[in-house]
Amino acid sequence: MAEEAERKPVLETVQAEGTDGNCVTFVLHDEDHTLGNSLRYMIMKNPEVEFCGYCITHPSESKINFRIQTRGGIPAVEPFRKGLTDLMDVCHHMLSTFEASVKEYKAQKETEMD
Amino acid sequence: MAERGSLEEMRSRVVLGEFGVRHVHTTDFPGSYPGYTDAWDPVTFRQGFHVDVTHMDEGLLEFDLVGIDAAIANAFRRILLAEVPTMAVEKVFVYNNTSIVQDEILAHRLGLIPIQADPRLFEYRSQGDEEGTEIDTLQFQLKIKCSRNPRAAKESSDPNELYINHKVYSRHMTWVPLGNQADLFPDACFRPVHDDILIAQLRPGQEIDVLMHCVKGIGKDHAKFSPVATASYRLLPDITLVQPIEGEAAEKLKKCFSPGVIEIQDIKGKKVARVANARLDTFSREIFRHEELKNMVRLARVRNHYI
Numbered sequence: 001m002a003e004e005a006e007r008k009p010v011l012e013t014v015q016a017e018g019t020d021g022n023c024v025t026f027v028l029h030d031e032d033h034t035l036g037n038s039l040r041y042m043i044m045k046n047p048e049v050e051f052c053g054y055c056i057t058h059p060s061e062s063k064i065n066f067r068i069q070t071r072g073g074i075p076a077v078e079p080f081r082k083g084l085t086d087l088m089d090v091c092h093h094m095l096s097t098f099e100a101s102v103k104e105y106k107a108q109k110e111t112e113m114d
Numbered sequence: 115m116a117e118r119g120s121l122e123e124m125r126s127r128v129v130l131g132e133f134g135v136r137h138v139h140t141t142d143f144p145g146s147y148p149g150y151t152d153a154w155d156p157v158t159f160r161q162g163f164h165v166d167v168t169h170m171d172e173g174l175l176e177f178d179l180v181g182i183d184a185a186i187a188n189a190f191r192r193i194l195l196a197e198v199p200t201m202a203v204e205k206v207f208v209y210n211n212t213s214i215v216q217d218e219i220l221a222h223r224l225g226l227i228p229i230q231a232d233p234r235l236f237e238y239r240s241q242g243d244e245e246g247t248e249i250d251t252l253q254f255q256l257k258i259k260c261s262r263n264p265r266a267a268k269e270s271s272d273p274n275e276l277y278i279n280h281k282v283y284s285r286h287m288t289w290v291p292l293g294n295q296a297d298l299f300p301d302a303c304f305r306p307v308h309d310d311i312l313i314a315q316l317r318p319g320q321e322i323d324v325l326m327h328c329v330k331g332i333g334k335d336h337a338k339f340s341p342v343a344t345a346s347y348r349l350l351p352d353i354t355l356v357q358p359i360e361g362e363a364a365e366k367l368k369k370c371f372s373p374g375v376i377e378i379q380d381i382k383g384k385k386v387a388r389v390a391n392a393r394l395d396t397f398s399r400e401i402f403r404h405e406e407l408k409n410m411v412r413l414a415r416v417r418n419h420y421i
Contacts (some may be wrong), residue, residue, distance in 0.1 A: 034192040041185035045154035047144035051213055090186065098165045101177065105167035
């Protein structure tokens, strides 16, 4: 379809033959260690996940292979989704804490000046 | 209990041994240690996490992030360097350049000048758009001509006296509003961040007349779009004295560390060393060069405290 040919894929999945959805490799385009390592950390914290890792296929291409294997209860897409939402929550919380801290620092500086 | 203590140390500290660094990687994932549930818990995270700003001014911001892991801290550092957008000069239209600096060198230097403009007020330029509209482009002009100073003394050889406008600084760049920018931003002054960046040097008769288009971009595309000079972090140092150290050895110990880290206290006539402020240390590991002192001190870093 013309639409798909114009838009580059952001995420693809690769699954070996004969397995159910428990171990899946996601190929994320235009990503690098920035998202890869932090997402890997969040997904590893999930007790359902047996294996989680990522690698950069070649430094000239900006895509990462992200593999998740679960212990057999849930499909691999679930921890992936949860990891992404958890990472978003962490970032939101860090942003609000940081802004509060900056405001507090500025207020403290002003009281010191007076 | 020694075992429990060393397990805590393994989990929470990166230890600097004599010949290497131990316990570098985060190991607190679910299932690694019996008796610990390390599963992700947003409540525990929120309780354990806090930010302290230690220093903030025009050019430097220093703050502490406590309670997160290296993966997240590094992700933020990478984003600061490469993915925060800024405005920088992208296209330089050269109308006249009779200076000694070649066109492309001049254009490269102009691109690297940091511009004081809030990138949130502008859009990214769409692909394939050559002209540039007022919502995505800032226009600057640099028009300067060097001439001989008629009032200079006869025998002077100081270029500052002999020539007018022989040094082209970034303060000579002026903002030229495009379209309705003059109405949209009546109070804004878009200019280079620093006024005293030397762009080129001229002699009488040479002139530079260029028009510059600034666009919004990110550091991944070109380093000129990186908003920071650098962004870095270090872990909080943690120095513990395994045995009490007194007398001459205490003096020697104090010299092994950065000033202010170890202080000598006078207890009952003897000089006793105490760790005053481990945060100041830069970990030159000088202590390992002294045979008698190296086993009395443990050098470590707190794994989840980033400065």
